[in-house]
Amino acid sequence: MIENFKINSSEIGKIKKISQEEKDFRIKNLSLFNKRGFPNKRNEDWKFSDLREIVQKNFKKLDVNNTRSKVKKINLIEDFDHNYIAIINGELSSSNFKFEEKNKIKIKNFQNDDFLQENKDNPLIHLNHALSNRGYLLEIKENYKFKKALIIYNIFTKDLKENILNSRNKIKIGKNSELHTIDLVTNDSKYKFINNVYENIILESNAIYRNICIQNAKSEGYFHKFSKNILASKSKYSSFIFPSGLKFNKLDLEFNLEGEDSECNIQSASFLNRNDHQEIKTRINHLAPNCKSYQKVKNVLDSDGKGVYQGKIFVKDIAQKTNAYQLSKAILLSDSSEFDAKPELEIYADDVKCSHGSTSGSLDEDSIYYLMSRGLNRKESVKLLVDGFLNEVIEMIKSNSVRKFVQNNLEGQIHGY
């Protein structure tokens, strides 16, 4: 059991080749983290996910000193042609852009050059800023549309055991360019570890970014990701998130619609059971006129699964004609499952359309009866209804081959049915 988890500042000395400015930045963030430790439920943003308690309960020790692991062979999927990058324990390991024009793409290890302190009250961001020592930078130049999707293989190796990984990634998509990515997570470790990611995605004007994130195997991972996304005028961002099976998972997603006519679309579907704890927290900042945002979060919870959705839409006074939509739906299959939702609107413009809704409840008995009256047993009927409930999100994926791939991957997500 870990109490008062603190990190010695000598850890920063172990990070090689950094400027004094960077060192100061890291030390400052480390002291911010050490002052508070892991966030607990007294912190409003963590009221449904008391990470301090979770870490205390589940970890005997946490090693911040990470070894660099190698993976001999990466199992590439064969469902469709794709480019790929491989990330092993958070570290960029290899890349292949064989379908693209190489001079339009820059991929390298992440090097931080932004040492402005953000005004964020999240100890895990401080921890990441203090210790992150891995990650990638992907830049797409202007006027370039990817011909094939880019799969990001996120592999966690079997030698991870009571580690904490801190990585930082950045994707920048130039003016008029388009990129589709699929994040695939595979975890070979049988042990507990923490993965703490800070992500920064920048869309220049007219850029299009589509992302699908699939994490579905049962594992002992404890994941946190803070994602800061910046959208310039007329840019479009869509993200389909299918997270499931982690012991703990918190996705803290911030979207800044900075340019006029920019759009973001976030949809997620998860099945949580057996002590899975998952939180999706969003903050959509409408900072310019005529922007659109759409959020749909669906959860199915079975035995001891816990789901949380905290969604905030902020509309700045100048952001007239904002169109913002937010919906959270949860199905609880067991008395021991829990779902918490906190939808929030903060609006300072007067000509906007903002809506939010949240429903949670058990499966409709009449629907089960209807399906059973056609010959399916109760379990099969429940599975079909759960599949259908989650499928509504998958159906929104446009590409046939990708949709089928996601569907096949998620069949296994509905654990135990």
Next chain:
Amino acid sequence: MLEIKNLKASVNNRDILKGLNITIKPGELHAIMGPNGSGKSTLANVLSGKNGYEISGEIKYQGKDLIEISVDERAQKGIFLAFQYPIEIPGVNTNNFLKTVLNKVRKARGEQEIDTLSFLKIVKERLSELGIDEKMLSRQLNVGFSGGEKKKNEILQMKILDPNLSILDETDSGLDIDALKIIANGVNSSRDKKKSFLVITHYQRLLNYINPDFVHVLSDGKIIKSGCMELAEELEKTGYKKIN
């Protein structure tokens, strides 16, 4: 096929069926008419095995006691209920649903599962028979269907599953005359010496097209009068109040 003796059913201590008797032989089509609240839908639900009813009396299907058998097993044994209000099932593709349930029922009958191609052939035949647009197959089950489409989909399911005993719970209500004829044709083309039907309705309208062998009047949880088509015609003229 079906033998019901002194059937009583109640919900939350409210008696709905109060000693109902009816016998349906193979090949027969029985119609049950009755005013609102007489227990027609309860009868349909109880026969399909829906939970939530206190039941006493006897229901025998193909000579065997039915009361202890679950909803899905009844369906597998060839009992089909066309719902008065078919349920919308979001996210479930109609075609996949039809194939899944057909295979489930076939398996229970000891038949081989059907492959996608042969299934599609059967479905397309039935669709054209019922005048249903093939596009329905790619839609989510009953979601956004019009009242008529939902009812036609029930009859489509009936034709695909090919049950021994079909119970139609007010399938005719809310239908225009063309849809009514399509549904009547659907029933008529399924009739043979082995198959039985129990058609629940408010009106004589549907019965004009399907010629029932027997007509029963259900009132206050009991069959108060039985006869043939003339009884339905009489009801249409006089209303339910005069029958007693």
